[in-house]
Amino acid sequence: DEDDDEMVVTVVDFDDDSVVVDGNHPLAGVTLCFDVKVHEVRQATPEEIEQSSHACGEGCDHDDE
Secondary structure, eight states, rough: OGGOOOOEEEEEOOOOOOOEESSSSSSTTTTOOOOOOOOOOOOOHHHHHHHSSSTTTTOOSSSSO
16 A cells, blocks of 8 residues: 555754755655676567667557567
């Protein structure tokens, strides 16, 4: 149930009358760098090739007519 979801916030300012919170993820706006190593490469399946032939990618719900 969405009403039970919790949200972590950071209190960024407060006074006697109000509290200002920041609901952004702590890494929002931070440049992240990843060091990765490719362990295996395989041929794309026909379905993957078809999916990559248009820009909207996976989850697209339009007709390609």
